[in-house]
Amino acid sequence: MVQAYKHEPLTNFSQGNNNEAYLEGLKKVKENMGKSYDLLIGGERIHTEEQIVSYNPANKEEVIGTVSKANQELAEKAMQAAVQAFDSWRKTKADSRADILFRAAAIMRRRKHELSALMTKEAGKPWPEADADTAEAIDFLEYYARQMLLMKDGVPVQSRPNEFNKYNYIPLGVGIVISPWNFPLAIMAGTTVAAIVAGNTVLLKPASTTPIIAAKFVEIMEEAGLPAGVLNFVPGSGAEVGDYLVDHPQTRFVSFTGSRDVGTRIYERASKVQPGQKWLKRVIAEMGGKDTIVVDSEADLELAAQSIVKSAFGFSGQKCSACSRAVIVEDVYDQVLERAVELTKEWTVGNPEELSTSMGPVIDASAYKKIMEYIEIGKQEGKIVAGGEGDDSKGYFIQPTIVADVAAQARLMQEEIFGPVVAFCKAKDFNEALDIANNTEYGLTGAVISTNRAHIEQAQEDFQVGNLYINRGCTGAIVGYQPFGGFNMSGTDSKAGGPDYLTLHMQAKTTSEAY
Numbered sequence: 001m002v003q004a005y006k007h008e009p010l011t012n013f014s015q016g017n018n019n020e021a022y023l024e025g026l027k028k029v030k031e032n033m034g035k036s037y038d039l040l041i042g043g044e045r046i047h048t049e050e051q052i053v054s055y056n057p058a059n060k061e062e063v064i065g066t067v068s069k070a071n072q073e074l075a076e077k078a079m080q081a082a083v084q085a086f087d088s089w090r091k092t093k094a095d096s097r098a099d100i101l102f103r104a105a106a107i108m109r110r111r112k113h114e115l116s117a118l119m120t121k122e123a124g125k126p127w128p129e130a131d132a133d134t135a136e137a138i139d140f141l142e143y144y145a146r147q148m149l150l151m152k153d154g155v156p157v158q159s160r161p162n163e164f165n166k167y168n169y170i171p172l173g174v175g176i177v178i179s180p181w182n183f184p185l186a187i188m189a190g191t192t193v194a195a196i197v198a199g200n201t202v203l204l205k206p207a208s209t210t211p212i213i214a215a216k217f218v219e220i221m222e223e224a225g226l227p228a229g230v231l232n233f234v235p236g237s238g239a240e241v242g243d244y245l246v247d248h249p250q251t252r253f254v255s256f257t258g259s260r261d262v263g264t265r266i267y268e269r270a271s272k273v274q275p276g277q278k279w280l281k282r283v284i285a286e287m288g289g290k291d292t293i294v295v296d297s298e299a300d301l302e303l304a305a306q307s308i309v310k311s312a313f314g315f316s317g318q319k320c321s322a323c324s325r326a327v328i329v330e331d332v333y334d335q336v337l338e339r340a341v342e343l344t345k346e347w348t349v350g351n352p353e354e355l356s357t358s359m360g361p362v363i364d365a366s367a368y369k370k371i372m373e374y375i376e377i378g379k380q381e382g383k384i385v386a387g388g389e390g391d392d393s394k395g396y397f398i399q400p401t402i403v404a405d406v407a408a409q410a411r412l413m414q415e416e417i418f419g420p421v422v423a424f425c426k427a428k429d430f431n432e433a434l435d436i437a438n439n440t441e442y443g444l445t446g447a448v449i450s451t452n453r454a455h456i457e458q459a460q461e462d463f464q465v466g467n468l469y470i471n472r473g474c475t476g477a478i479v480g481y482q483p484f485g486g487f488n489m490s491g492t493d494s495k496a497g498g499p500d501y502l503t504l505h506m507q508a509k510t511t512s513e514a515y
Helices: 016-031 072-089 094-110 112-122 127-151 186-197 211-223 238-247 260-271 301-317 330-344 365-381 430-437 453-462
Strands: 035-037 039-041 044-046 051-056 059-068 163-171 174-178 201-205 231-233 251-257 282-286 291-295 323-329 383-386 401-404 421-427 445-449 467-470 506-514
Touching: 016 112, 035 211, 039 072, 051 112, 051 211, 059 112, 059 211, 072 174, 072 201, 072 231, 072 238, 094 112, 094 127, 094 186, 094 211, 112 127, 112 211, 127 186, 174 186, 174 238, 186 201, 186 211, 186 251, 201 238, 211 231, 238 251, 238 260, 251 260, 260 282, 291 301, 291 430, 301 323, 301 330, 301 421, 301 445, 323 330, 323 430, 330 383, 330 401, 330 421, 365 383, 365 401, 365 421, 421 430, 430 453, 445 453, 453 467
Parallel strands: 035 059, 174 201, 174 251, 201 231, 251 282, 291 323, 291 445, 323 421, 401 421, 445 467
Antiparallel strands: 039 044, 039 231, 051 059, 163 506, 383 401
């Protein structure tokens, strides 16, 4: 009997002992600042002269640490280590593989505030956002381990007299995991352990802006007992190492989370059969969104304003699920806008190390520049009614920004900004609001705030997103509760934290024995 899964609770920081524990985590992180972390290839730690430097986005001169940078030669060495390790790892019992994930989850739980505090420093996450990231990472380990135990014996199929049939899942091979900086522990860990617990070996290429938290995760997996070569840590440039590994004939699958442009490029490159390649590579991709909260004329307007603001500005809007479009039926547009502006002005922007900070920095200089350019576009396409300012003198800080009266086809309504900017658009009725919600090339998350049952049911049928939320914000999917992944240019609708996610990392085998 597989023990029931329960998701990791979030920390209540109104309790003083939790505050002290988090501050202790920050202290420990500061004591380890500036350290260098090696590559891990086949169980061997390799130091390179060329290093990737991780900076604090809230204090851009402060170095969090450095990691060794892989080149193509080292990427090849890692590939061969993974190929070799796959031979034994694929035959390791599912129970043993799951046990490693359970042990890693227990280690993470003990070090929870330290890991969260590291993301406060390295990714600029305020306390609650960092805490949720670590909790989600623990959830992924616990959930996927239990899913593997449920799937280890396959699925029953029919047998006939004098014949016994089996339907089992077997692992694919070597996978390349290319993880993002915005959930630098949760998504990185989740995509990696899903592949590993299914019996595959992995080359992990984390985001270059948040490599230190990835290095810590690799240490935890080692401590949990993962054999050498199953997880190989190869930070490096996308152009040099990423492309090389995506193209490699021994790569069996690529698990990618990131931008639409990079995702479609990986999809295209992976589709080409290389000399010596004897399979079609599988691509598991989550590529962002342009997510809409629709507010009906029959709705709880306070809930609507609260949902829009929290979904738009949590972690500075740097979530693929963030609300970047509020489409509001004209009867209630002014009321919702006015209340959203009031709520936005209550947000404090500053150092994420302070518990009182609502919103920290954006991730780096290029993100800052891009978002500020979109704010300038917003001045042409609509009216800035909150925020609109930025300050990159010390860190990359942008005020939460609302742009009102934006047309449905405007750039601000169509292009992914990935920052604390939300466009407000007026619809004449609920039908038009749904049409506008569906008018992008993305289809990741969306929300509908309404008390009209017919409209709610209409949205459930017609709102084309992978994750639809009714009468709540459009961020904050919980592993095992709201499996996460989107349609269209949001990716392959690979439902992370869902019951069929592990099957994406396996292939089915039918065995029929006659007597």
